[in-house]
Amino acid sequence: MVPNLPTFRRSARRGERGASAVEYGLLVAGIAAIIVAVVFLLGGQITKAFDDTCGTLKSKGNGGSCSAPANGGDDGGE
Template structure:
């Protein structure tokens, strides 16, 4: 096999290419082994963190919107009490 570099023809032995190709494959295999993830799925700690985050979001929404929801349901309950045959007005909301 010959190559041209700057007008000079050089002869590169074929076995040199084969040796470099083999070394490249070995190096790539080592890199893949070192960078491969060794765990296939989520661990219990990751699931626990996910559950804790969801619980924190739910608690935050209830605290921030709880008073508004209570007043909305109280208003609906009072309106139902004014309808003839309605069941509202007799139910206490605790607020």
Template sequence: MTMPCRSVERGASAVEYGLLVSGIAAVIAVAVYAFGGVAGEVSLDSCKHITSATGTTISTSCE
């Protein structure tokens, strides 16, 4: 008896979705690696601007 075609297609679909999710995860990892330093600098600059504009000291340091 041969295997129904539907179960084979279901397995192929699962593999395709797995590859798709892996590809998206790789793109996200590369983007975080590439832009991670820039994002850190932006948040540090924002913290310094807020501290200097308000003239208050924050209990945690900006760095």
């Protein structure tokens, strides 16, 4: 018996959609893991760059402040 080709193609496509969703999920998880790793590895260097920039601005006498807000930047979600 020969299977109906259009029906077989449709069912195969449905199976591929599920696989594609899983693949996209794995891709997103991998990208998120890379972002987290980069932030942890380069966090100190990024902080130092901002601190250096802040020091330069202060030495130029712009009268501004480079300090963080007293509450650490947390506005309580408002």
